[in-house]
Amino acid sequence: MEKELFSPMALDALGEMMNISLGSSATAVSNMLDRRVDITTPQVTVVKKSEFSLGKMEPAISKSSWIS
Numbered sequence: 001m002e003k004e005l006f007s008p009m010a011l012d013a014l015g016e017m018m019n020i021s022l023g024s025s026a027t028a029v030s031n032m033l034d035r036r037v038d039i040t041t042p043q044v045t046v047v048k049k050s051e052f053s054l055g056k057m058e059p060a061i062s063k064s065s066w067i068s
Helices: 008-033
Strands: none
């Protein structure tokens, strides 16, 4: 059985730190573009390096959400 790298509480804390940072970034971008910027709550998961692939990640911004 593998040892957990992070406890559930640590993963929640990482997610909250990311949420705060991304919220601040989204506010800055919104102010620069004078447009609304929507973000979702980040989901933190731990994967083995050998299993990691960018193709498995959801895109942060979908083209359908772009405003012309």
